[in-house]
Amino acid sequence: MNWRINESGVSATIENIEWERIHLILTVRLHIDGQKTYDIDKMEFYAVNNLGGCGVKFDVRRKEDIIKLHVNVTNSGELRCIPRGTYRIFVCEKDCVLAECETSPDIADQLEAMSRNFLYGERGKSYNVTFYIEDGTDTLPFRMHCIALGAVGVTFPQNPSFLKKINLIKALKDCYLSSRSVLRRVYKWYSFLYKSRRKNTVLFMTEQDQKIASNLKAVSDRMVDRQLDQQYRLLYSARPAAAEPQSKKSWIGLMKLLAQSGTIFIDDHAPVLDWLKLDDDTTLIQLWHAGAGFKSSGYSRWGHEGCPSPQSCHRQYKYGIAGSKNIAPFFSEVWGINDEQVLPTGMPRMDEYLDEQHRNEKIKELYEQFPMCRGKKVILFAPTYRGRNKKTAYYPYELIDFEKLYQICGDEYVVLFKMHPWVNKDIVIGKKYADKFLDVKKYPNINDLFYIVDLLITDYSSNIFEYSLMRKPMLFFAFDKIQYSFSRGFHRDYEESAPGKVCYSFEEVLSAITDKDFEYEKVEQYITHHFDYIDSGASDRVIDWILLGKMPENISNAIKKKQEEIQRMHELDFATGMLVQQDD
The missing domain is CATH 2.60.40 (Immunoglobulin-like)
Structure with missing residues (x-):
């Protein structure tokens, strides 16, 4: 310089x-x-x-x-x-x-x-x-x-006894032979065996569930539809390892699958990749399961309890996906990667959701399964959970005034309650409310419910992402916004970003329903900002852009420019001038 x-x-x-x-x-x-x-x-x-x-x-x-x-x-x-x-x-x-x-x-x-x-x-x-x-x-x-x-x-260290020194040696040996240390060696051994054969092998992997679903399933199914399973070898790994212990056989099997794979798709955090570094020629892609809500996660809530370490699974992503380029910074902040690495392909799981034939079939099925909804306006109460994790998840049902909600429903509304899957305690609906209230927690896909819903009541959940495309009103019951903001954090201003009226008490929710005060104009603003594509082509874009190398030129140029910027940073030499300045 x-x-x-x-x-x-x-x-x-x-x-x-x-x-x-x-x-x-x-x-x-x-x-x-x-x-x-x-x-x-x-x-x-x-x-x-x-x-x-x-x-x-x-x-x-x-x-x-x-x-x-x-x-x-x-x-x-x-x-x-x-x-x-x-x-x-x-x-x-x-x-x-x-x-x-x-x-x-x-x-x-x-x-x-x-x-x-x-x-x-x-x-x-x-x-x-x-x-x-x-x-x-x-x-x-x-x-x-x-x-x-x-x-x-912070206390004065004690001099260990000879016996404790021996125990220290044993502890170091145990550490060297710990399960993670052994599994890293297993991974490296399988990598040596499969390295030359993994280029066209694709692994769809989740550590959160026992089945491949959501974005992973959508991309996998589309590859089969396009007969790309003849060009690529498709592998699958579905384990609830993030919450439940796994057998040694399961762990060794996972190391083998990882070592065989040239491209790995995940759609949530995979804790195993917090401590297992994949080979440099293996590409890890994050097909994040959520659209765009308000909750902070990953590095966005760094400094809060449960946040990641400086090196984690997220750092290994080559690309992640989002609904639009506008919201790419929300995801890059969570994952600790660059905005340019977040590709606005849209959510693959929404291909089916936006398919007109699928929609018509599901509407017919829903009215057959829930006949009380025929001829009525449907309110869906679908908030996120409270608590730290799956084990402690709950919702404070005592805040819901069932009697007043029942009264304002009249002959116009029925209410479906779908609590977050992590909430173990089911909502209790009294017999006198059964003609207007229904618990649909066990219904498998909330997106399908949206077809017959006329008003969504939620809080900080990302379900607003899919529901917004129904172009129907929403209410936000944010009774604990201050506490939730402190414990989980928001990555954007809640009131400004919520595509509907924010209510801080259940009385306000009831008044908004009665007055039909939903601030509906915010919905179109939300859609414009969050979606670059509203079609059934997200899975194809993931396949074409990432697997087949047909990235749009403007996106690939932005990625290249960022790489060149980083390279130039490394080439800058301030040392000589600083030495001269110190001498002066």
Whole structure:
């Protein structure tokens, strides 16, 4: 890099530091000597460590001479957290270094409070981003220090007995021969055997269920329909391993399947891939099961209980999918990958949902199965669960005023209740309400129910994604929005994003139904933002774009541009100029 700090006439001051979940935002004010001419829009901002290595290129958003520098600390562009180090921030134009960012005196005493610690690993580890001013200078040079830390003891260590030393040796041996260590070796052995034969082998895999369903099934079925099973060898693995222990035979069988596969499709988190690194020539694709709700997950809720470690299954994705390019950032934030890797193919499971023949068949079946719905408007009450996980999932039924809901139904409405599959306690419907209320929890596919539903009542569930395409109203019963936001987090503003009226008490829900106050205009806005395609071609796009290499040119060019940007970052050399500056 060409070092021009002393003669550039440019100075930069960091005036504010903000956090938006895992996104760090630095407000920088530029001052340019009146005799100098620069194109501010072409300026680039880099975080550089003490060895002269570039760790981050900031996303620059400008409003006149005030500039906002954005970076996701869990993904600096290379699918990893900002690497450990102490960083200074340089202002550059092409290959010239024009200025180093200073700290505004107005925030100098607030830097410690503006720093952030993200707990992970059952709160026993932390990724820290700390801001400070370097000592020993006449100015206020800004510094950012990033480091991952583990738990340490706080008491004076005891001298182990000889026997305990022997136990320590045994513990190290047991660790070396642990199940994960053994399984990694099994995987490597099978990889050696199958490496040359796995190019055209595709594995459809879930660790969440005993059957292949949803997006995985849709893509698999479509490959068979197109006779691509003659070109590709299709393998399947369905285990509820995320919640239930598995046998040694099952684990070894999974290692064999993984080692045989050149492409692996999953549609949810696969915990096994948190600790098993796939071979570099194996492609992992995330066909995420949910469309786009509000709940934060993955790296989007980093620092909250249950969040992933810096390296996890998500980091291994080559691509994920979404309904539109507009919502790609929601998914890339969750997975800790780049926006360009999220392909707007649409959801494969919705191909059948949007098929007119399928719709007509299901409507006929539904009215035969639930005759009480004939000639009535149907309300579907379908919220998400409360609780930490499948074992503790519940819903506070006491908040539902069955009597008042029954009264306002009159001759116009019936109500179907479909609780989240994880909620073990069934809703109890009294006999006097049985002519208007019905529990449909056991009905297998909520999407099919949407065909006969006239009003959806939900909360933070992603079921709004599919339902929105029915172009019918929704209500949001968000009685615990503050608590839910704290425990789970939202990746966007809830009130602004909800495609319908938000109610904070059941009384408000009842009033909205009575007054037909649904704020329906938000539905079309939601559809426009969330869907690039409204058709039955999502499975074909997944197959064509990912497996057959027929990616749209604009998308492949964006991916290539991002790769070139990262490569250029690695080639930048700030070390020489920094050494000269220190000597001065």
